Amino acid sequence: MDRTDRPIPHPHNEPIRLRTLILLRWVAILGQLVAVAVAVALGLHFQNGMVLGVIAIGAGLNLVLSWRGVRPDGWQVTAQLALDVAQVAALLVLTGGMSNPFALLILAPVTIAATALNRNNVLFLGLATAAMVSFAAVMSLPLVDRAGHELKMPHLLEVGHWFALVIAICFFAAYALRVSNELRARATALSATEMALAREQKLQHLGGVVAAAAHEMGTPLATIKLISTELADELSDILEDRPELAGDLALLRQSADRCRDILRSMGRAGKDDVMLHNAPLGALIEEAAAPHAARGRIVQSMSADGSSPEPMVKRDPGVIHGLRNLVQNAVDFAAHTVRVEAAWNASRVMVTISDDGPGYSPAMLARIGEPFLRARRPDDDRPGYEGMGLGLFIAKTLLERSGATLTFRNGGPGAVVEVAWPRARIESDIRGPLGDNPEITA
Numbered sequence: 001m002d003r004t005d006r007p008i009p010h011p012h013n014e015p016i017r018l019r020t021l022i023l024l025r026w027v028a029i030l031g032q033l034v035a036v037a038v039a040v041a042l043g044l045h046f047q048n049g050m051v052l053g054v055i056a057i058g059a060g061l062n063l064v065l066s067w068r069g070v071r072p073d074g075w076q077v078t079a080q081l082a083l084d085v086a087q088v089a090a091l092l093v094l095t096g097g098m099s100n101p102f103a104l105l106i107l108a109p110v111t112i113a114a115t116a117l118n119r120n121n122v123l124f125l126g127l128a129t130a131a132m133v134s135f136a137a138v139m140s141l142p143l144v145d146r147a148g149h150e151l152k153m154p155h156l157l158e159v160g161h162w163f164a165l166v167i168a169i170c171f172f173a174a175y176a177l178r179v180s181n182e183l184r185a186r187a188t189a190l191s192a193t194e195m196a197l198a199r200e201q202k203l204q205h206l207g208g209v210v211a212a213a214a215h216e217m218g219t220p221l222a223t224i225k226l227i228s229t230e231l232a233d234e235l236s237d238i239l240e241d242r243p244e245l246a247g248d249l250a251l252l253r254q255s256a257d258r259c260r261d262i263l264r265s266m267g268r269a270g271k272d273d274v275m276l277h278n279a280p281l282g283a284l285i286e287e288a289a290a291p292h293a294a295r296g297r298i299v300q301s302m303s304a305d306g307s308s309p310e311p312m313v314k315r316d317p318g319v320i321h322g323l324r325n326l327v328q329n330a331v332d333f334a335a336h337t338v339r340v341e342a343a344w345n346a347s348r349v350m351v352t353i354s355d356d357g358p359g360y361s362p363a364m365l366a367r368i369g370e371p372f373l374r375a376r377r378p379d380d381d382r383p384g385y386e387g388m389g390l391g392l393f394i395a396k397t398l399l400e401r402s403g404a405t406l407t408f409r410n411g412g413p414g415a416v417v418e419v420a421w422p423r424a425r426i427e428s429d430i431r432g433p434l435g436d437n438p439e440i441t442a
Contacts, residue, residue, distance in 0.1 A: 310344070356414040
């Protein structure tokens with residue numbers, strides 16, 4: 001459940017909503033109009049008509065998109081953002097190019113794309129943005145002040161500004177893409193954790209349903225057996241001549257007995273699940289490791305400092321599932337043996353799970369517990385191994401929610417996982433019996 005050789009299934013990047021694109025574009029258009037008005041007020045001369053025409057094209061595109069209202073896919077969103085980049089580049093060409101202090105706004109579309117689109121879309125838009133920045137730097141028309149002087153940067157500074165924008169395109173796109181992908185992966189992994197915990201809780205609650213069903217069905221089955229016995233007694237004379245009827249009554253009683261035994265077994269299992277809210281630490285570990293006992297040699301040991309008894313711990317589904325995932329991960333990669341060691345003292349409870357497999361690579365130790373991360377590769381002879389790289393993440397998340405601290409290291413050979421709780425955090429509040437009633441004397 002923890003590692004696989006199959007490609008890691010990253011969540012699909014969904015395109016940004018059309019309504020959001022339209023709103024952002026209206027904000028950009030409003031800002032462009034304000035900038036033009038301020039430039040005119042400052043007495044700067046440029047191609048006013050052409051600039052307003054380029055802004056009008058952006059507004060017209062927005063109106064058409066608002067009227068159509070069709071949800072775009074990834075490449076359609078990329079096309080819209082590419083048009084936004086082209087519009088900003090055209091405005092830069094008409095208003096001084098790299099000398100325009102608003103040139104950095106050309107980074108906005110590629111940054112938006114990196115937060116909402118996949119890598120191919122972002123790469124395409126980043127290259128298109130770099131090309132349009134270069135075009136604006138080469139073909140720009142200078143701004144002119146009231147006195148007729150051209151407002152233009154020195155050539156070397158223009159080259160530096162162009163180079164800075166190209167680097168910023170790469171940095172912002174890569175950074176935003178990396179962060180957004182990690183956030184999506186973590187959200188998906190947390191969803192898987194909640195599903196795993198909900199499944200564990202449903203399995204425990206199912207035990208209560210089984211116990212109740214066994215209890216309710218016990219009386220009807222007892223009645224069926226009683227009536228079949230009485231019928232056999234009353235019809236004893238007839239049954240001597242009707243062996244097939246005697247066989248049917250005997251089969252009916254045997255079936256009732258079989259159902260009784262089945263329900264009794266189900267009832268015991270159900271009562272164990274629904275009523276045993278607390279358990280000794282050893283029993284909890286044994287329950288967590290039981291599903292994988294047939295897949296490898298699991299050695300369980302207990303140790304204490306002698307000053308405190310074995311703790312009775314809460315039978316938390318999250319703790320059981322988390323330990324079970326750690327045991328499964330160890331079994332998946334062990335060469336022969338998995339050791340599960342429990343220890344406790346007056347203040348702490350510790351569980352250590354180790355295997356004799358290849359261990360973790362040094363490069364992966366710092367990232368253990370991240371979602372969709374493969375720290376070890378299973379051998380080809382592990383048919384029981386399967387998963388998406390979420391096992392350790394789910395285990396770490398569930399156990400940390402219970403107050404545990406996890407430490408991953410290599411034990412030479414094999415991997416070692418240490419889980420430690422403050423004793424007060426995991427220990428149950430077990431109250432002993434009240435004892436005999438006091439004798440009343442008067």
